[in-house]
Amino acid sequence: MQMSTQTLPSEAAQTPVAVNPTVAERKGLTKKELAADHPTWCPGCGDFSVLALYFKLLEKRKLHQDQFVSISGIGCSSRFPYFVQAHGAHFIHGRALPFATGIALSRPDQHVFAFSGDGDAFSIGGNHFSHTARKNVNMSLVVMDNQVYGLTKKQTSPTSPLGFKSKTDGWGAVDHPINPLKQAISMGATFVARTTSTNPNHVLAMMEQAMDHNGFSFIQCLSECVEFYEGAFDSANPRKGGVFNEVPKEHDVTDEFAAYQLASTPFPGHFGVFYKVNRPTKNEKEAEIIAKHRAKVGEAKDWQILQKTFDRLK
Amino acid sequence: MSSTAPSAPASGEAPKVSKISEAVIRIAGNSQDGIQAIGGFLARLAGRSEQEVMTFMTIPSTISGGPSIFQVRIGSGEVLSAGDEADVLLCFYQHSYEGHINSLRKGGIVLFDADHVTPKPEFEKDYRHVGVKISSLTVEAIGGTAKDKGKNIFSLGLVARMFDLNITKLEKLISERFAGKDESIVKNALAAFHAGYGYSFGSLTDLFQFTESQQQGRTQVVMNGNEALAYGLIAAGVRFGAGYPITPWSDIMEALRRELPKYGGMFIQCEDEIASAAMALGASYAGRVAVTGSSGPGIALKMECLGWGIMAEVPLIVVDIQRGGPSTGMPTNVEQSDLNIACYGSHGDAPRVVLAPSNVEDCFYTAIEAVNIATKYNVPVFILSDQAIATRIEAFPEPDLQKVWQDITPDLSPVQDHKPYDLSAANGYVKRIVPGTKIASGKYPVATGLEHDEMGHPTGSPKLHAQMTAKRRKKLQVLAAEVGTPKIYGPPEGNVLLVGWGSTEGPIREAVDRARGAGDSVSGLNIRHISPLPNGLENIFSGFNHVLVVEMNDEGLYGYGQLAAMLRARFCDPKIRAINKVDGLTYKVKDILDRMKAMLNAKA
Numbered sequence: 001m002q003m004s005t006q007t008l009p010s011e012a013a014q015t016p017v018a019v020n021p022t023v024a025e026r027k028g029l030t031k032k033e034l035a036a037d038h039p040t041w042c043p044g045c046g047d048f049s050v051l052a053l054y055f056k057l058l059e060k061r062k063l064h065q066d067q068f069v070s071i072s073g074i075g076c077s078s079r080f081p082y083f084v085q086a087h088g089a090h091f092i093h094g095r096a097l098p099f100a101t102g103i104a105l106s107r108p109d110q111h112v113f114a115f116s117g118d119g120d121a122f123s124i125g126g127n128h129f130s131h132t133a134r135k136n137v138n139m140s141l142v143v144m145d146n147q148v149y150g151l152t153k154k155q156t157s158p159t160s161p162l163g164f165k166s167k168t169d170g171w172g173a174v175d176h177p178i179n180p181l182k183q184a185i186s187m188g189a190t191f192v193a194r195t196t197s198t199n200p201n202h203v204l205a206m207m208e209q210a211m212d213h214n215g216f217s218f219i220q221c222l223s224e225c226v227e228f229y230e231g232a233f234d235s236a237n238p239r240k241g242g243v244f245n246e247v248p249k250e251h252d253v254t255d256e257f258a259a260y261q262l263a264s265t266p267f268p269g270h271f272g273v274f275y276k277v278n279r280p281t282k283n284e285k286e287a288e289i290i291a292k293h294r295a296k297v298g299e300a301k302d303w304q305i306l307q308k309t310f311d312r313l314k
Numbered sequence: 315m316s317s318t319a320p321s322a323p324a325s326g327e328a329p330k331v332s333k334i335s336e337a338v339i340r341i342a343g344n345s346q347d348g349i350q351a352i353g354g355f356l357a358r359l360a361g362r363s364e365q366e367v368m369t370f371m372t373i374p375s376t377i378s379g380g381p382s383i384f385q386v387r388i389g390s391g392e393v394l395s396a397g398d399e400a401d402v403l404l405c406f407y408q409h410s411y412e413g414h415i416n417s418l419r420k421g422g423i424v425l426f427d428a429d430h431v432t433p434k435p436e437f438e439k440d441y442r443h444v445g446v447k448i449s450s451l452t453v454e455a456i457g458g459t460a461k462d463k464g465k466n467i468f469s470l471g472l473v474a475r476m477f478d479l480n481i482t483k484l485e486k487l488i489s490e491r492f493a494g495k496d497e498s499i500v501k502n503a504l505a506a507f508h509a510g511y512g513y514s515f516g517s518l519t520d521l522f523q524f525t526e527s528q529q530q531g532r533t534q535v536v537m538n539g540n541e542a543l544a545y546g547l548i549a550a551g552v553r554f555g556a557g558y559p560i561t562p563w564s565d566i567m568e569a570l571r572r573e574l575p576k577y578g579g580m581f582i583q584c585e586d587e588i589a590s591a592a593m594a595l596g597a598s599y600a601g602r603v604a605v606t607g608s609s610g611p612g613i614a615l616k617m618e619c620l621g622w623g624i625m626a627e628v629p630l631i632v633v634d635i636q637r638g639g640p641s642t643g644m645p646t647n648v649e650q651s652d653l654n655i656a657c658y659g660s661h662g663d664a665p666r667v668v669l670a671p672s673n674v675e676d677c678f679y680t681a682i683e684a685v686n687i688a689t690k691y692n693v694p695v696f697i698l699s700d701q702a703i704a705t706r707i708e709a710f711p712e713p714d715l716q717k718v719w720q721d722i723t724p725d726l727s728p729v730q731d732h733k734p735y736d737l738s739a740a741n742g743y744v745k746r747i748v749p750g751t752k753i754a755s756g757k758y759p760v761a762t763g764l765e766h767d768e769m770g771h772p773t774g775s776p777k778l779h780a781q782m783t784a785k786r787r788k789k790l791q792v793l794a795a796e797v798g799t800p801k802i803y804g805p806p807e808g809n810v811l812l813v814g815w816g817s818t819e820g821p822i823r824e825a826v827d828r829a830r831g832a833g834d835s836v837s838g839l840n841i842r843h844i845s846p847l848p849n850g851l852e853n854i855f856s857g858f859n860h861v862l863v864v865e866m867n868d869e870g871l872y873g874y875g876q877l878a879a880m881l882r883a884r885f886c887d888p889k890i891r892a893i894n895k896v897d898g899l900t901y902k903v904k905d906i907l908d909r910m911k912a913m914l915n916a917k918a
Contacts, residue, residue: 033756037771066726066752069600081760082771087749089599089761091592092622098556098589102596102604103749105580106554110600110749128592131585286580293575303719305576306548310712312490313535314362 046197046223094124191217236268247272336389338397342410361536361709370396455509471510539703546681551722553579591619607633629688647898675710742789804837
C-alpha cells in the first residue's frame with residue numbers, strides 16, 4: 001500500500017470509533033488515569049467542573065489516549081491540556097481553532113476538543129471563531145465564559161456586560177458585549193449549545209451531543225471567576241436563588257431564526273441546544289476533492305503522478 | 315549575442331546568417347499583450363532543445379494594463395543570469411520602444427510594430443531598426459476584428475524566423491498550449507505563427523542560428539521557481555498546507571491546492587496569515603511536517619506562531635517569497651530584505667533554520683532539504699526565495715523522481731515512554747511522536763509555548779529555562795556542523811571573494827567569470843544555509859584580501875546589508891564589506907563589477 005497517498009496515517013484508524021470492536025470492548029479510562037497536573041485554577045473556579053466532566057465524558061465514551069487530543073489557546077481556561085493525561089497542545093493566544101483545524105483535517109481518526117475562554121475565543125481569536133464555524137470543521141469547542149480576563153487579573157472581556165467595573169473600565173464597561181451564540185449561528189456553526197458549570201449533568205449532556213455532532217460544535221459554558229467576577233452567574237444558579245431555564249421543548253433546533261431569537265433572551269437566558277443542523281463538513285468536502293483526484297490518477301504510484309506533471313513541463 | 319563565424323556570405327537579397335552561442339531577447343508591451351506567452355514558448359523550446367535558458371519579467375502590480383516586459387536569454391552553453399543587455403528588443407508600443415531602448419546593446423536590433431512605433435532619429439544611429447506592421451499583418455493573417463489578439467504569436471513567428479528556431483517543436487508547443495480549447499483557436503494561433511515566420515525580412519536584418527548545445531542528451535524540465543518549490547515540497551512528502559493569498563507567494567498556494575489532492579493531501583485557504591501558520595503547525599503537530607508561506611507583510615504576521623513552533627519543537631516549513639518592503643512596499647519587485655525577519659523574527663531567543671535557494675532548480679531540492687531538516691530537528695525551517703526566482707523560468711535537468719521521492723508518514727506504533735524535551739538526548743533532539751500514539755507508561759506529553767520540563771509541563775525553574783534554551787540552540791549547532799562548508803566558485807585563494815545568497819548566485823558567478831577573463835583575481839561564494847551558518851566560512855574568508863557581500867537590500871544604519879552584518883557579527887572581520895542596492899531589480903553583472911572596482915579603488 002502506498003502509505004504516502006493517505007492523509008490518514010493508517011487505514012485502521014479510519015474506522016469510526018463506535019463500530020470498531022477492539023475499541024468497544026475496552027474499558028473507559030478512570031479519572032485517575034486521565035488526571036495529570038493538579039489544576040492551577042483558584043479554589044471555587046468554575047473550570048474545575050468542566051475538567052471533571054470532560055474526564056467523565058472520556059470515561060463514559062471509552063475514548064483512549066490514542067483517539068483524542070485536547071487543544072487550547074491562552075488564558076485561565078486554556079491551561080486545560082496540562083491537566084489531562086493525554087496528547088494535547090497549549091497553543092498561542094486566540095489561535096487554538098486554526099491549530100485544532102490542522103489536526104482535525106489531517107487526522108480524521110482523532111476526536112479534536114478545543115478549550116478556550118471568552119477573551120481567547122471571541123476577542124483575539126474572534127476571526128477564527130467565525131471562520132471555523134463557517135467551514136464546519138469536524139471538532140468541538142468548549143468556551144469557558146467568565147465574562148472577564150482572569151489570568152491578567154480583571155480587565156474587561158468581550159462578553160463583560162455593560163457597566164461591569166474592571167481595571168480597564170473603572171467606571172464600568174462601555175462597549176456592547178458579544179453574544180457568542182448569535183455570532184456562531186450567523187457565521188454558520190452547525191451545533192450551538194449553552195450550559196453552565198454549576199449544572200454538571202447538563203454540561204455532560206451538552207459535551208456528549210457536541211462530540212457526536214458531525215461538524216463544528218460549539219458550547220458556551222458559563223464558568224464563574226470567583227476571584228474577579230464573583231457571583232456573575234448567580235441568577236442562572238438555582239442554588240444561589242437563580243433560575244436554570246432549559247431551551248423550551250417546542251424549540252425547533254433546525255430553525256435558524258428561532259435559535260437566533262432564543263439566543264437574544266436577556267441573562268440568565270436559556271440552556272441547552274439552540275441550533276443543530278447537518279451540513280457537509282470541511283473534512284467531507286476535502287475528502288471528496290481528494291477522492292475525485294485519486295480516482296483520476298488510478299493505480300499510478302505517487303512519484304509517477306509528479307512524473308506525468310513533469311512530462312508536460314518539457 | 316556572441317557571434318562565431320558567419321556561415322554564409324552576405325550576397326544580394328539573401329540575409330546574412332550568423333552562428334551564435336546565445337541571445338538575449340527582450341519583449342516589451344503591456345501586461346495584457348500575452349508577451350509572457352512568447353517568453354514561455356521560447357523558454358520551453360530551449361528546454362526541449364537541450365539549451366539553457368533564463369527569463370526575467372516585470373509585471374505591474376495592477377490587475378490589468380500597464381507596461382510589462384519579458385526577457386529571455388537562451389544559450390547553447392551555461393546561462394547564469396537573464397543578461398545585462400538585450401541583443402534584440404521586440405516592442406509593441408512607443409512607450410515600450412522609448413522605455414527599453416536603453417536595455418539594448420549598441421548595435422542591437424529593435425524589432426518594432428510599425429503600426430504603433432515611430433522610430434526616433436537619435437536612436438537610429440546606435441541600433442538597427444526593423445519595423446514590421448505586426449498588428450495589421452496579424453489581422454490580415456487571422457482575420458477578425460480583435461485588434462490585439464494573436465500578435466504575440468505572430469511575433470513569435472518573426473523571432474523564430476530571425477533565429478532559425480525549430481518550427482516543428484514550436485508548432486507542437488503551440489498546439490499543446492491551446493489543446494482542449496476550441497479547434498479554431500489552435501488554427502488561428504498556428505496561422506498567426508506561420509504568417510510571422512513567413513515574413514520576409516529581406517535585407518532588413520541579419521539572421522541567426524544557434525550553435526549546437528553543449529548539453530547534448532540531457533532531459534530538461536522547464537518551470538519557474540514557485541512551481542519548482544511546490545513540486546519539491548510534494549516530492550519531499552508534504553501533504554498539508556495552509557495559506558492566505560499575497561503576491562508573489564500565491565502561485566505556490568494555488569499549485570498546492572490544485573496538486574495535493576492527487577497525492578491524498580490538501581491545502582487550505584485560511585481567513586488570515588496567522589490562521590494559516592497556526593493550521594500548518596496543527597497539522598505538523600499531528601503528523602507530517604506541513605507548509606505555510608507568504609510574502610512581505612504576511613511573514614510578519616506569522617511570527618508568533620513561528621515562536622511557538624520553536625518553543626514546542628514542532629516542525630514547520632515557512633516559505634517566504636521576498637518582495638520589496640517594508641510594509642506593502644513593492645509587491646511585484648525583488649528584494650532580499652527578509653533575511654533578518656527570517657533569522658530573528660519573533661520574540662525571545664528563538665533559533666530556527668533558514669535556507670535560501672539560489673536558482674529555480676535549487677528551489678526543488680531546497681524544499682526537500684527543508685522538510686528533512688524540519689523533521690529531523692523538530693524545528694521550523696524558512697525557505698527564503700524571492701520574487702526573481704519565483705517568476706523566472708529556467709530549464710534544468712529533470713530530477714530522478716523515483717529516487718528523490720519521500721514518504722514521511724509518521725510512525726504510530728506504541729512506545730513505552732516518551733520525553734519530547736529530553737535533556738539527555740545526544741544532539742538535543744528526539745524522534746517526535748504524534749497524537750494517536752499509545753504510550754505504555756501512561757504519561758503523555760503536552761506541546762507547549764510555555765517554558766517546560768522534559769514532558770512539556772510548565773515550569774518557572776530558572777535552571778530549566780537555561781537548559782531548555784541551550785537545548786534549542788545546541789541542536790542547530792549540531793546541524794551547522796552537519797551541512798558542510800559551501801563550495802567556492804573559482805580558486806580558493808585570491809584578492810576578492812564575492813559572497814551572495816539566494817538569486818544573486820547567477821550574476822555573481824557571471825561577474826566572477828568576466829573578472830577572471832579580464833585577469834582579475836575574483837572568486838564567488840553562495841551561502842544557502844543562512845541560519846545556522848555552516849561551519850568553516852572563516853577558512854574560506856582567510857584566503858582572500860576582500861570579502862564583499864552582494865545583496866539586494868539596504869546598507870542599513872551601520873553600512874552593511876543583512877547578510878553582511880550577520881557575517882561581520884559572526885566573524886568580527888573588517889575585510890567583510892557590503893555591496894547593496896534596492897531598486898527592485900535583479901543585479902546586472904556589470905553593476906556588480908563596477909561596484910566592486912569602485913570599492914577596491916576607494917580603499918587604495
